[in-house]
Amino acid sequence: MKAPPIAARLLRRRPSILKSGSVHRIFHTISRFSIRSKTAAGNFCLLALCGFGANLNGLHAQADTLLALPSPEITAQHLRRQPAGAQSTTLDSTCLALHQTENVADALWKKSGMYVKSYGLGSLATTSARGGSAGQTAIVWNGLPLQSPMLGQLDFSLLPLVFVDEMTLQYGGNSAGWGSGAIGGAVLLENKSQFITGLSARLNVAAGSFGWQHHATTLRYGNGRWAGSTRIFFEKANNDFTFQIHPDLPETKQEHAALQQQGVLQEFFLKTRPNEEFALRVWLQDIARQIPPTIVQNRSQATQADALLRTTLHWKKTSGLLTLQTRAAFFTETLDYRDPLIGQASLSKFHTWMGEAEATRWLGRQSRLQGSVMQTYTRASTPAYEASPRQTRTAVFLAMRREGHRWQAQLDGRMEWVDGRWVPFTPSVGAEAEALRFLEIKGKIARNYRLPTFNDLYWRPGGNPELLPESGWSQDVGLVFHGKAKQLRWSYSATGFHRRIRNWLLWARKDGQFFFSPQNIAEVWSRGIESRLDVASAFSFGEIILTGGHDWVRSTNELAVSNPRIEQGAQLFYVPTHRVFAEVSVRVKHFQITGFQQFTEKVTGINEDVPSFSIGSLRIQYARPFGDWNGAIFLHIENLWDADYQVIERRPMPGRHFRLGFNAGFSTRKHTNSSS
Amino acid sequence: MQHLLTSVALLLAFGAHAQTVANFENFNLPPNTFVNNAGAAGAFTSADIELPNNYNAQWMSWDGWAISNRTDDTTPGFLNESSAAAGKGANGSATYAVSYVFGASIMRLTGATAGGKVLGLYVTNNTYAYFSMKDGDAFAKKFGGITGNDPDFFLLTVKKYLNGQLGTDSVNFYLADYRFANNAQDYIVKDWAWLDLSSLGNADSLQFTLTSSDVGAFGMNTPAYFCVDDVTTEDVLSQDDVVLNALSFDVFPNPTSDFLNVRLAEDADNAIVQIFDLQGKLVSEKTISGPQPRLDTRPLPAGAYFIRVGQGGKIGVGKFIKE
Numbered sequence: 001m002k003a004p005p006i007a008a009r010l011l012r013r014r015p016s017i018l019k020s021g022s023v024h025r026i027f028h029t030i031s032r033f034s035i036r037s038k039t040a041a042g043n044f045c046l047l048a049l050c051g052f053g054a055n056l057n058g059l060h061a062q063a064d065t066l067l068a069l070p071s072p073e074i075t076a077q078h079l080r081r082q083p084a085g086a087q088s089t090t091l092d093s094t095c096l097a098l099h100q101t102e103n104v105a106d107a108l109w110k111k112s113g114m115y116v117k118s119y120g121l122g123s124l125a126t127t128s129a130r131g132g133s134a135g136q137t138a139i140v141w142n143g144l145p146l147q148s149p150m151l152g153q154l155d156f157s158l159l160p161l162v163f164v165d166e167m168t169l170q171y172g173g174n175s176a177g178w179g180s181g182a183i184g185g186a187v188l189l190e191n192k193s194q195f196i197t198g199l200s201a202r203l204n205v206a207a208g209s210f211g212w213q214h215h216a217t218t219l220r221y222g223n224g225r226w227a228g229s230t231r232i233f234f235e236k237a238n239n240d241f242t243f244q245i246h247p248d249l250p251e252t253k254q255e256h257a258a259l260q261q262q263g264v265l266q267e268f269f270l271k272t273r274p275n276e277e278f279a280l281r282v283w284l285q286d287i288a289r290q291i292p293p294t295i296v297q298n299r300s301q302a303t304q305a306d307a308l309l310r311t312t313l314h315w316k317k318t319s320g321l322l323t324l325q326t327r328a329a330f331f332t333e334t335l336d337y338r339d340p341l342i343g344q345a346s347l348s349k350f351h352t353w354m355g356e357a358e359a360t361r362w363l364g365r366q367s368r369l370q371g372s373v374m375q376t377y378t379r380a381s382t383p384a385y386e387a388s389p390r391q392t393r394t395a396v397f398l399a400m401r402r403e404g405h406r407w408q409a410q411l412d413g414r415m416e417w418v419d420g421r422w423v424p425f426t427p428s429v430g431a432e433a434e435a436l437r438f439l440e441i442k443g444k445i446a447r448n449y450r451l452p453t454f455n456d457l458y459w460r461p462g463g464n465p466e467l468l469p470e471s472g473w474s475q476d477v478g479l480v481f482h483g484k485a486k487q488l489r490w491s492y493s494a495t496g497f498h499r500r501i502r503n504w505l506l507w508a509r510k511d512g513q514f515f516f517s518p519q520n521i522a523e524v525w526s527r528g529i530e531s532r533l534d535v536a537s538a539f540s541f542g543e544i545i546l547t548g549g550h551d552w553v554r555s556t557n558e559l560a561v562s563n564p565r566i567e568q569g570a571q572l573f574y575v576p577t578h579r580v581f582a583e584v585s586v587r588v589k590h591f592q593i594t595g596f597q598q599f600t601e602k603v604t605g606i607n608e609d610v611p612s613f614s615i616g617s618l619r620i621q622y623a624r625p626f627g628d629w630n631g632a633i634f635l636h637i638e639n640l641w642d643a644d645y646q647v648i649e650r651r652p653m654p655g656r657h658f659r660l661g662f663n664a665g666f667s668t669r670k671h672t673n674s675s676s
Numbered sequence: 677m678q679h680l681l682t683s684v685a686l687l688l689a690f691g692a693h694a695q696t697v698a699n700f701e702n703f704n705l706p707p708n709t710f711v712n713n714a715g716a717a718g719a720f721t722s723a724d725i726e727l728p729n730n731y732n733a734q735w736m737s738w739d740g741w742a743i744s745n746r747t748d749d750t751t752p753g754f755l756n757e758s759s760a761a762a763g764k765g766a767n768g769s770a771t772y773a774v775s776y777v778f779g780a781s782i783m784r785l786t787g788a789t790a791g792g793k794v795l796g797l798y799v800t801n802n803t804y805a806y807f808s809m810k811d812g813d814a815f816a817k818k819f820g821g822i823t824g825n826d827p828d829f830f831l832l833t834v835k836k837y838l839n840g841q842l843g844t845d846s847v848n849f850y851l852a853d854y855r856f857a858n859n860a861q862d863y864i865v866k867d868w869a870w871l872d873l874s875s876l877g878n879a880d881s882l883q884f885t886l887t888s889s890d891v892g893a894f895g896m897n898t899p900a901y902f903c904v905d906d907v908t909t910e911d912v913l914s915q916d917d918v919v920l921n922a923l924s925f926d927v928f929p930n931p932t933s934d935f936l937n938v939r940l941a942e943d944a945d946n947a948i949v950q951i952f953d954l955q956g957k958l959v960s961e962k963t964i965s966g967p968q969p970r971l972d973t974r975p976l977p978a979g980a981y982f983i984r985v986g987q988g989g990k991i992g993v994g995k996f997i998k999e
């Protein structure tokens with residue numbers, strides 16, 4: 001692709017440690033690798049279990065991604081997307097193209113160290129990142145937070161990967177960059193502005209066990225100056241799987257667990273000048289699902305209907321060493337919960353308006369300065385609120401990065417006012433360096449926070465408007481060893497983290513108060529070690545890629561609480577101390593087979609412990625091009641060993657099940673210019 | 677006055693046990709009504725029973741006691757917290773009391789019953805708790821668990837307060853019991869059941885607590901509700917009180933205008949003195965000590981009064997005239 005002159009100059013003079021081109025240099029023999037792991041070596045390419053599709057199934061994505069890597073856009077948001085000293089992993093469009101029938105929760109389960117707390121097939125899925133709570137993982141879509149202001153979290157099972165071009169998983173706190181909630185980690189969902197000339201189209205059709213079917217289509221079109229993208233998906237499942245509830249009992253069929261959702265993501269891009277462009281995005285999605293009973297509940301008639309509209313307008317202009325961007329957004333969501341069995345109907349709704357102006361400027365050859373001002377206005381309503389409370393937030397972000405030949409360092413800071421109250425100043429400082437040819441060292445110290453949600457503040461009974469934000473400091477230190485020998489590439493990383501969060505919010509009973517209310521009464525100490533091993537080898541007939549990891553996480557309450565009953569030193573609910581996972585992918589010509597296995601140690605539940613479990617999956621795919629066309633067929637076998645397990649107590653997970661599908665696409669595009 | 681004295685004399689002479697039944701029908705509720713706000717009084721009163729109510733207007737929530745005549749015995753869930761599982765009051769009546777227990781619910785004895793004996797009451801589950809135990813819900817388990825063999829229970833425990841002291845004796849009643857070896861014997865109370873409380877003896881108030889086998893980190897998962905009706909009490913002016921638990925004392929001057937001296941056989945030591953009007957309404961209560969404590973009767977309207985003195989587990993009853 002052709003980069004704008006100034007950007008190309010910047011790219012050339014950037015230290016080699018940061019060049020995306022290093023991806024190709026390091027892995028030139030297996031350049032289709034598509035998961036980039038952010039290490040001390042910048043965009044050092046570690047692994048790519050999705051890589052098969054880069055030159056086969058992912059032909060359509062190949063141009064999108066591999067050509068896009070060295071483009072100037074990588075400088076635009078990197079200060080926040082890939083801060084110096086932090087651990088992150090990027091799943092680009094090539095990788096995600098192989099998972100178009102899945103959702104973000106599925107991807108996190110297999111591709112990240114974040115622990116996904118799934119309530120069952122088609123049900124709620126939240127995360128615990130580095131021992132944090134569900135609300136302590138930020139979800140950012142093209143630079144804008146997606147968490148519900150009412151709940152402070154998002155259901156990852158409702159984020160279809162077909163709507164995402166690139167996903168970056170940030171580990172550890174980054175509240176300086178993303179504001180409230182980025183304590184344990186952040187999930188960044190990106191869409192690329194793709195100024196193609198011509199037309200490309202792709203169709204995905206898949207079906208599987210328990211009445212599951214998934215259909216998606218993606219159209220891209222344009223003439224180089226303007227472009228558009230239309231993505232539509234439809235998913236339906238009965239989720240009526242059987243499970244062994246007890247060894248002495250016959251199998252039980254899951255009831256009332258059906259899901260149906262559909263959505264459209266429409267994008268329009270306009271390049272008014274070579275250095276100026278607009279991107280308009282409209283995300284519409286509608287979800288209807290039944291809430292199944294627990295295993296100690298005879299029946300359920302509860303349903304939940306979600307409807308959402310997310311609209312953003314993004315303007316970007318590069319002028320010399322200066323890049324200016326603005327983002328405007330309007331998000332609205334409704335959640336209609338009904339339970340005819342008990343006569344309950346509850347409609348919740350929120351509207352959020354956001355505006356952000358951002359400037360990034362190179363200062364000399366090695367330094368960049370970025371600053372932004374963001375204004376957020378939110379209004380929410382639910383029968384449990386007395387009125388429709390509103391919240392106004394103003395945030396100022398500043399970042400400075402300096403880059404040397406084999407090192408880089410970054411200083412960030414954020415100030416935020418929430419309804420006239422100051423949130424404690426949130427700084428972070430990180431650095432990384434290539435100490436030896438085979439060793440990189442990195443580290444980061446950050447202050448992080450999470451604001452009380454609307455439910456925390458206004459829910460009746462219990463809401464407490466006087467709540468303080470959760471806040472505390474985190475520290476990360478990581479070592480990355482890497483090397484190569486002939487066709488073999490390997491990398492091993494070990495990252496230690498430490499974090500203390502004070503004013504941790506708990507819904508608890510005060511003395512003499514018969515209802516629960518949120519209070520800043522807890523303090524949580526999280527620490528752990530994350531180990532990752534990645535090995536890739538290319539052969540004349542294909543490639544073998546191995547990735548594995550082990551997470552040891554202790555996340556303990558440091559203050560005893562009577563109700564809920566929490567002892568000092570007790571591990572947080574639903575935070576496993578040990579988690580081990582491994583994936584092996586073998587490609588032979590047009591075939592690729594991928595096996596995944598993971599082990600999760602038992603976790604503490606609200607009522608009882610959830611036993612440890614080990615589950616595996618297998619994915620077989622055949623993909624090849626046919627002229628301008630390309631296509632693939634695939635078979636997924638989930639829960640390969642047919643294990644009986646639960647992630648959340650009393651919520652059964654399905655046994656072995658299958659998914660079979662194909663995708664086909666063609667492209668007449670002549671040219672692609674992609675940016676974020 | 678002559679009539680009053682004659683009545684008392686007859687009462688004492690023949691040792692009659694005056695019983696009172698609080699059936700909550702005095703609220704005269706419109707059909708299908710639930711009252712969970714006792715207003716400024718802070719309690720619902722029926723006959724000689726007072727049921728404290730804690731209503732939070734800001735949160736529109738409550739604990740303690742409420743009065744209901746709702747009949748929905750089929751709808752599960754917290755929105756049906758106001759109905760008895762029996763679908764009506766005890767003995768075919770309409771109105772009953774519902775308790776949401778936060779820690780403990782208290783039932784106070786007043787009037788002629790104050791310091792007397794609760795012979796018993798009818799009790800049952802409320803509909804919300806009943807179906808939660810029967811079928812489970814999003815937070816609580818169905819009793820018996822997955823296999824039906826879990827030894828689950830939902831237990832109501834009643835203790836008494838007398839002279840400010842919580843008694844050690846208790847009466848237990850299983851609102852649900854799944855501890856039987858034979859699961860066919862497992863049960864959840866749905867009809868009104870008589871709970872004999874006479875073994876607790878004299879009391880100023882009763883304390884009701886609930887415990888369940890279904891407990892998590894956030895406390896008891898089983899909805900903490902139960903219902904009562906037809907609370908039957910025995911007046912303090914009974915032969916038992918006067919003869920079996922006689923406490924000898926004098927009051928003077930009688931009639932009196934301003935002050936009334938109380939003289940016990942021994943020095944008074946934190947003795948409880950209660951003064952009732954002719955309707956049995958408690959009009960004054962005081963703790964006294966010393967050889968000859970004095971009561972201020974100036975606030976009392978002119979008329980006849982009963983005076984009841986309790987000390988060391990003994991009770992004496994007398995009368996005086998305020999001029």
